[in-house]
């Protein structure tokens with residue numbers, strides 16, 4: 684019984700890990716796709732900005748020709764606010 688619980692726990696733990704990892708990968712791919720066309724996406728990863736500054740950067744990129752729908756904009760800002 685105890686062993687069964689242990690196995691279940693391991694399985695749940697593993698699936699949570701896998702989920703978290705793949706979600707992360709997916710998160711960053713939108714940056715590669717949307718922000719990696721005019722310059723390398725690594726220009727984004729090197730920055731360490733607060734939310735206000737990221738808003739201004741996105742605004743500036745839109746002026747330079749970046750196309751985002753509201754969902755994409757929200758997803759990108761979420762990633763930028765949390766990670767950079």
Ligand code: HEC
Nearest residue numbers: 717718720721722726727730740741744747748749750759
């Ligand atoms: C339409 C083209 C284009 C797209 C798409 C684009 N950028 Fe840029 N970005 C530029 C240009 C042009 C520069 C100025 C490059 C330089 O000065 O060498 C720049 C510079 C930057 C810089 C450097 C800081 C600055 O203000 O000069 C950051 C950070 C940045 N972009 C972030 C992003 C992010 C985040 C995205 C995606 C949401 C993005 N860019 C998408 C054109 C674009």
